[in-house]
Amino acid sequence: MRLRTLIAATTTTLFAAAPVAAQDHSDWPENFTLGTASQGGTYFAYGSGWANFVSENLDISGGAEITGGPMQNMALVQTGDVKFGLTTMGPARASRQGNSPLAPGMKMENVCAMFPMYQTPFSVTALAASGIESIDDIPDGAKIGFGPAGSTSDTYFPKMMETLGVDFERQNGSWSDLGTQLQDGLIDVVAFAAGIPVPAISQLEVQTGVNIISFTDEERQKVTNKFPVSEFTIPKDTYQSLESGSEVVSMWNFSIANCDVPDSLVYEMTKLTMENNDRMVSIHKAAQSTIPENVDKNTALPWHPGAARWFRENGYEIPDSRIQ
CATH class of the missing domain: 3.40.190.10 (Periplasmic binding protein-like II)
Incomplete structure (x- = not known):
């Protein structure tokens, strides 16, 4: 129904x-x-x-x-x-x-x-308490939430993570549910692909400390070479957790x-x-x-x-x- x-x-x-x-x-x-x-x-x-x-x-x-x-x-x-x-x-x-x-x-x-x-930026978010501050910091076997099954994020982000050498366990769900799971420690990372500001991130950072993770120049180059995305900067004023613009990729x-x-x-x-x-x-x-x-x-x-x-x-x- x-x-x-x-x-x-x-x-x-x-x-x-x-x-x-x-x-x-x-x-x-x-x-x-x-x-x-x-x-x-x-x-x-x-x-x-x-x-x-x-x-x-x-x-x-x-x-x-x-x-x-x-x-x-x-x-x-x-x-x-x-x-x-x-x-x-x-x-x-x-x-x-x-x-x-x-x-x-x-x-x-x-x-x-x-x-x-x-544009839909592809961005990675983790709890500040996790110590994950870069894509390289994501531990092997990490539980990563990629959004609803069949979504843009779920279609492209797992392949991007594999391209960047990340070993992970795939999780699906609505953005609000995944935000709650991240806060409760049930998953390690959420890989968001959504217009900014993403409501789930805005709500999360009011309730707890979060790290909004940028791609390195090398990581962005690898991803843009392989997928239909382009370079994008999430402006500093999008989220209170950002101290500077976050360098990511995006899709229209x-x-x-x-x-x-x-x-x-x-x-x-x-x-x-x-x-x-x-x-x-x-x-x-x-x-x-x-x-x-x-x-x-x-x-x-x-x-x-x-x-x-x-x-x-x-x-x-x-x-x-x-x-x-």
């Missing part, structure tokens, strides 16, 4: 886009569901807030559904079980190529990009829609999101990167025609060959 968090459109916002009530909504669904990820992670916080924002402004009720994250969201959007979702470029590319572990051989070609979200996130969703609905959703960044940042700080200038970070998915129309109208180039 699905666990849904339905968010009613019951309030009024000062950030409304151009009125849409007078437009033809006859082909719009009565409501929509957005696939996010586990509670305690950025996807759920960002996605719940975005669904509420859309509901407030576009006269359509929406909700955020707890899922296994980017890989599962690709499958749910492909099949139409949910019409919208959040994903990262690595799982998106693998899913389109038929390499999803959730549906081997199924080429998920009816999933379209809507707008850029933010995009919102997605089933390609059969009406163009006019996707156009209005994209317009609302791209033209109200202050409101998006109030939902989650990671949305500072939810801006149209990052349209070129989509390297894996075709564009939904409704989204492409907004970007083109506002001077951003999207070739015809990239539109579904």
Whole structure:
């Protein structure tokens, strides 16, 4: 049974886009569901807030559904079980190529990009009391939490750790559960791949001392050479535990829609999101990167025609060959 968090459109916002009530909504669904990820992670916080924002402004009720994250969201959007979702470029590319572990051989070609979200840093966190201050410090056989099974973190981080010579016991769970397990000493490390600040880390560092571990230059080079990630610095002011920026790697996130969703609905959703960044940042700080200038970070998915129309109208180039 699905666990849904339905968010009613019951309030009024000062950030409304151009009125849409007078437009033809006859082909719009009565409501929509957005696939996010586990509670305690950025996807759920960002996605719940975005669904509420859309509901407030576009006269359509929406909700955020707890899922296994980017890989599962690709499958749910492909099949139409949910019409919208959040994903990262690595799982998106693998899913389109038929390499999803959730549906081997199924080429998920009816999933379209809507707008850029933010970069997902891959970061490692341990309790300060553990003495683990670097990846080299992680002891052989350490229990490492990699997030929900099938998530971006679970798909890529174990392979990254193997590339860096770490011997570990793999653990899965929601980010909030893994944070609790780390605090209780049931696991040694959590390998987070989520937009920053990660709610579970922010909560942890209020309750206990944590080490947010950077990659060395050599470690970052090994990882970027082998995986679809790039270098990234977690700013010092992201967490109170950081004394300086944390050097890690990251992967881009995009919102997605089933390609059969009406163009006019996707156009209005994209317009609302791209033209109200202050409101998006109030939902989650990671949305500072939810801006149209990052349209070129989509390297894996075709564009939904409704989204492409907004970007083109506002001077951003999207070739015809990239539109579904």
